[in-house]
Amino acid sequence: MFSPSLLKKFQGIETPFYYYDTKLLSDTLKAARKAAEKQDIELHYALKANANKGVLKLVKDSGFGADCVSGNEVKRAFESGFKAGKIVFAGVGKSDKEIRFAVQKNIFCFNAESIEELKVVNEIAKGENRTAQVALRINPNVNANTHRYITTGLEENKFGINSWELDESLNVLRKCKNIKLIGLHFHIGSQITDLSVYKTLCVKANELLQWFADKDIFIENINLGGGLGVDYHHPDEDPIPDFENYFGLFRKFLKPGSHIKMHLEPGRAIVAQCGSLISRVLFVKKGMQTNFVILDAGMTELLRPALYQSYHTIENLLGATRKGKYLYDVTGPICESSDCFRKAVELTETRRGDIIAIRTAGAYSESMSLDYNMRSRAKAYFTEDV
Ligand code: LLP
Numbered sequence: 001m002f003s004p005s006l007l008k009k010f011q012g013i014e015t016p017f018y019y020y021d022t023k024l025l026s027d028t029l030k031a032a033r034k035a036a037e038k039q040d041i042e043l044h045y046a047l048k049a050n051a052n053k054g055v056l057k058l059v060k061d062s063g064f065g066a067d068c069v070s071g072n073e074v075k076r077a078f079e080s081g082f083k084a085g086k087i088v089f090a091g092v093g094k095s096d097k098e099i100r101f102a103v104q105k106n107i108f109c110f111n112a113e114s115i116e117e118l119k120v121v122n123e124i125a126k127g128e129n130r131t132a133q134v135a136l137r138i139n140p141n142v143n144a145n146t147h148r149y150i151t152t153g154l155e156e157n158k159f160g161i162n163s164w165e166l167d168e169s170l171n172v173l174r175k176c177k178n179i180k181l182i183g184l185h186f187h188i189g190s191q192i193t194d195l196s197v198y199k200t201l202c203v204k205a206n207e208l209l210q211w212f213a214d215k216d217i218f219i220e221n222i223n224l225g226g227g228l229g230v231d232y233h234h235p236d237e238d239p240i241p242d243f244e245n246y247f248g249l250f251r252k253f254l255k256p257g258s259h260i261k262m263h264l265e266p267g268r269a270i271v272a273q274c275g276s277l278i279s280r281v282l283f284v285k286k287g288m289q290t291n292f293v294i295l296d297a298g299m300t301e302l303l304r305p306a307l308y309q310s311y312h313t314i315e316n317l318l319g320a321t322r323k324g325k326y327l328y329d330v331t332g333p334i335c336e337s338s339d340c341f342r343k344a345v346e347l348t349e350t351r352r353g354d355i356i357a358i359r360t361a362g363a364y365s366e367s368m369s370l371d372y373n374m375r376s377r378a379k380a381y382f383t384e385d386v
Contacts, residue, residue, distance in 0.1 A: 016378045018301075019275065019277075019380075020052070020381070024240075024273060026058060043064045045059045045265070045267065047067065049363040050267075050364075051073060054382050056077070056082075067267070074087060074102050087107040088107070088111055088263075099124050111136075125178035130178065134182065135184055136166075137187070139154070140186055144192050160187075166211070170215070183263075186204075186225050191227070198246075199253045206254065222254070223262075230269060230360060233311060233313065239273040274362045275360070279295040280295065284351060305342060312361065314342060318355045319348040324348065334372065334373055
């Protein structure tokens, strides 16, 4: 990913910064789009993974819709040119202001996560003299076999309407004249690598579609969320996920009538591999048991290791040809011991000033960045910008 000429350019840029490989992102989008068209699936890109304007422009131009979880994400989607009819809005705690904005903008669908939310969307839509389209986000109680912080489809999680609340949801929908049920929505978790969980989800969704059909309610849209995992250990091996296989699973196991439109909301799988966090070594410091490589990037630019103990491949771009391998704890400069990218990282001899790439940082890195310790936000560069 990093040619000698690119590395040379990196040396002239203030670190830390995010680097996005434009070609890889475009190729990933193309592959996703092609596979989705083949299976007749509509894709809504999850902005939370990366809402950088340059990223969104490419995503939008590739024909994706937008999956948003805040009023500001809905706003960003509009600013980036996504059409109202392609914007969905999920989130367990939408504020009245956010709902009103999305109602006024006439977005495609609110993925409603509670009975109370249905009533509030109805009230607000009534006040605006409109009818809002809603999907019920149902908690299917399916284990996604991923980190517990990014598991969302179990009954113990705060997300979605539980199956025992469906009768009451239908009663509310019958009474509320300013909302219209257009679909069902699910999202069971993120960084899913055990794809068998999607089969379990489809079986659950089939049962639910039948439950609605038995009541003469024919659902028009089914949205199975996002969650496809990527390979953090081998970012260069197959950088474009196997979308054909992934989308094919839904077509194989979901048995909707031909009148139902299928939607998915990938985030990470689209953007993760095209991004790297580029930083410089500030100091190499001897510890009791280990040597610390202290970078000018920290948990403020990439929170995932501190929050989920997640693995990211770390490479010394300048020291690549040096002889000998050493183990280092690679940390950031933040005043927290959790500000550690990884312990015992094998690198060639590493020195002050070396340029380090933390790979697979295109998803949930820039979008989760913080200004803790009064840090300045890191800039982002695409291939054509450096
Ligand atoms: N749809 C909904 C309703 C979601 O909540 C999410 C992610 C997605 C789609 C997209 O999921 P993806 O395809 O990106 O897995 N910060 C965590 C990930 C949190 C994901 C939250 N929801 C991380 O860095 O791993």
